[in-house]
Amino acid sequence: MAHGGAIQRSRKILLLTWISMVPSTKYLGVTLDRSLTFHEHAKATAQKTQARVSLLKKLAGTGWGANFTTLRTSTLALAFSTAEYAAPAWSHSTHVHKVDVVLNDAMRLISGTLTATPVSNLPILSGIPPAQLRRDAQYAKLAQKHDRDKCLVPAPSAFEGQRLPRRHFATQAAELRPENPPSTLATWITKRWSDQWNSSTTNLKEFIPKPCAKPSGSDLPRKAWVNLNRVRTGVGRTQYFLHKIGAESSPNCACGEIQTMDHVIDDCPIYKSPHGASGLRELDDETICWLNKDLPI
Numbered sequence: 001m002a003h004g005g006a007i008q009r010s011r012k013i014l015l016l017t018w019i020s021m022v023p024s025t026k027y028l029g030v031t032l033d034r035s036l037t038f039h040e041h042a043k044a045t046a047q048k049t050q051a052r053v054s055l056l057k058k059l060a061g062t063g064w065g066a067n068f069t070t071l072r073t074s075t076l077a078l079a080f081s082t083a084e085y086a087a088p089a090w091s092h093s094t095h096v097h098k099v100d101v102v103l104n105d106a107m108r109l110i111s112g113t114l115t116a117t118p119v120s121n122l123p124i125l126s127g128i129p130p131a132q133l134r135r136d137a138q139y140a141k142l143a144q145k146h147d148r149d150k151c152l153v154p155a156p157s158a159f160e161g162q163r164l165p166r167r168h169f170a171t172q173a174a175e176l177r178p179e180n181p182p183s184t185l186a187t188w189i190t191k192r193w194s195d196q197w198n199s200s201t202t203n204l205k206e207f208i209p210k211p212c213a214k215p216s217g218s219d220l221p222r223k224a225w226v227n228l229n230r231v232r233t234g235v236g237r238t239q240y241f242l243h244k245i246g247a248e249s250s251p252n253c254a255c256g257e258i259q260t261m262d263h264v265i266d267d268c269p270i271y272k273s274p275h276g277a278s279g280l281r282e283l284d285d286e287t288i289c290w291l292n293k294d295l296p297i
């Protein structure tokens with residue numbers, strides 16, 4: 001009997017210590033998969049961020065809602081903080097675009113722009129550096145720490161002959177390490193963002209020559225701010241645009257001409273801006289009054 005009892009106990013122990021095979025697991029809030037592709041983590045982060053962006057959408061519409069500063073601060077605190085959790089660990093995954101799609105949505109909310117607006121315009125209009133640049137900055141910060149404390153991560157030789165990690169931290173960090181002498185992180189981001197903006201070819205550069213946290217016009221009321229961004233980017237709900245996407249049967253304006261953005265700003269006898277496109281660079285009282293109107297954009 002005693003012998004039988006011992007067998008039963010050992011069976012129980014076997015059952016309790018059985019470890020099942022799982023494709024991924026969570027460690028310190030990061031979902032790790034077998035090949036460190038971070039596919040599952042990017043998917044989960046995108047879903048979590050999306051839930052927060054949906055909440056932010058309750059704060060503003062196109063003609064009403066919170067001002068630029070409130071929306072920007074709330075988006076950084078709620079959406080970006082979630083999207084960037086432990087970013088240095090997974091920011092160079094090929095699946096990172098899943099998170100960026102949601103962050104672009106958040107920046108469209110701040111700027112009041114439409115889905116068709118070029119993605120490169122969104123950070124500049126939101127006063128938030130591009131998502132990849134922000135993640136790189138976190139990486140650079142870690143690289144600085146790594147320089148100070150060589151024990152932070154094992155040397156590349158420790159991984160010789162092993163499949164993981166795909167790219168060693170020190171190799172990647174060397175590419176991102178701030179210039180010598182080391183600048184602050186904010187300066188690092190500003191410089192890289194300015195370089196990126198200078199080399200871009202978007203028309204928006206005419207109106208916003210350099211990136212900053214408060215782009216021109218961001219102190220306007222919500223309606224004028226949204227209208228301003230739509231005329232500056234050239235993407236708005238004009239008849240021409242709605243006709244193009246099949247939402248309207250005719251591309252014509254109430255005045256009879258084809259209603260493109262240029263027509264609304266410069267030519268339309270009903271809607272045109274008091275100083276045309278040039279008035280959008282230096283916003284005077286007349287132009288601000290025009291931006292506050294119900295424009296077909």
Ligand SMILES: [Zn+2]
Pocket residue numbers: 253254255256257259263267268269270271
């Ligand atoms: Zn017209």
